Amino acid sequence: MIPYIHVPPIKLGPFTLEPFGIFVALGIILAARMLARQAEREGLDSTPLQDYAPWGVGVGVVVGHLFHLFAYHPEELSKSPFQILKVWDGLSSFGGLIGGILAAVVFFRMRKLRFRDYADAFALAVTPGWAIARLGCFAVHDHPGVRTDFFLAVNFPGGPRHDLGLYDAAFLFAISGLLLVLRNAGKLRGKLLPLLALLYAFGRFFFDSLRSTDLSYVDARYLGLTPAQFGCFGLVAFGLWGLVKWQAPPSKDTPAVGPGDRVQAQVR
Structure with a gap:
């Protein structure tokens, strides 16, 4: 059994750094850097991805907060009319995912780029x-599950429970390893993002079935399901469609240059 350890916020003069925010920031930084590197490895221009990153994060945070308020905890809207503006006070990872997708759709259309060419880079980086951002959930234990004697249970005050932040992070790290193995083996090229959607949907649906219902602050249920579980149906549909319909993008070779210059051909 894992002991319940409360990670306190870090005080830096007038500023307070919350553990959750630190892990989220680290996850965003890692994803942004890996996104550019993965694109370059595929012979793609990474500049659009660097330009997209702040838009994806910004829209993701806003939509994630709105999703948290209107889908998960609508009761919080009664606190203050300004609660909707406090984007730092309550975030839904699934809402953030939706926001990032919306930002990507608009951004790539405006740039007249085909998102599918960058899809593998997104899967491998995001x-x-x-996963690192979900470690922030584990650090603050804000996703308690039902009571259990499972060996990975966290000894919450009042008794051991599943900690879904830990499970989600571990599952995402496992998927990351699988995607990397497939990329290195040249398998499912151009289809890693649909595969990610499919795998995560099944894992997240199961994990959300373990969420607590006996505490004072629990997620809203609709027809017995959490908002994320409904979202998982959309991920499954996208994953199956992408695995069947998407084709591998053409290999990108470095264009030829003038005589005397070195040309490096990328071998796929």
Whole structure:
């Protein structure tokens, strides 16, 4: 059994750094850097991804907060009319995912780029970044599950429970490893993002079935399901469609240059 350890916020003069925010920031930084590197490895221009990153994060945070308020905890809207503006006070990872997707759709259309060419880079970069961010959930234990004697249970005050932040992070790290193995083996090229959607949907649906219902602050249920579980149906649909319909993008070779210059051909 894992002991319940409360990670206190870090005081830096007038500023307070919350453990959750630190892990989220680390996850975003890692994802942004890996996104550019993965794109370059595929012979793609990484500049659009660097330009997209702040838009993806910004829209993701806003939509994640709105999703938290209106889907998970609508009762919080009664606190203050300004609660909707406090984007730092309550975030839904699934809402953040939706926001990032919306930002990507608009951004890539405006740039007249085909998102599918960058899809593998997104899968390989976002997954480990998301896993690190979920460690922030584990650090603050804000996703308690039902009571259990499972060996990975956390000894919460009042008794051991599943800690879904830990499970989600571990599952995402495992998916990250699988995607990396497939990329290095040249398997499912151009289809890693649909595979990620499919795998995560099944894992997240199961984990959300373990969420607590006996505490004072629990997630809203609709027809017995959490908002994320409904979202998992969309991920499954996208994953199956992408695995069947998406084709591997053409290999990108470095264009030829003038005589005397070195040309490096990328071999796929």
